[in-house]
Amino acid sequence: MRKKVKCPYCGYEMPIFYDEKSVCKGLTIRCKGRNCRREFEIKIKAK
Numbered sequence: 624m625r626k627k628v629k630c631p632y633c634g635y636e637m638p639i640f641y642d643e644k645s646v647c648k649g650l651t652i653r654c655k656g657r658n659c660r661r662e663f664e665i666k667i668k669a670k
C-alpha cells in the first residue's frame with residue numbers, strides 16, 4: 624500500500640509516495656503548502 628509524505632508542520636500531503644518497505648533519512652524537501660514552504664527532513668523507518 625502506498626502512503627504519502629506529509630509535512631510535519633502543516634500536514635500538507637506532498638506528491639511523494641512510499642510503501643511499507645521504504646527506508647529514508649537525510650532527504651530534505653520544501654513543503655508546497657501555500658502558507659508553509661518550510662523545509663523538513665523525510666524520515667521513514669522500516670518496520
Ligand SMILES: [Zn+2]
Nearest residue numbers: 630633654659
Ligand atoms: Zn507544510
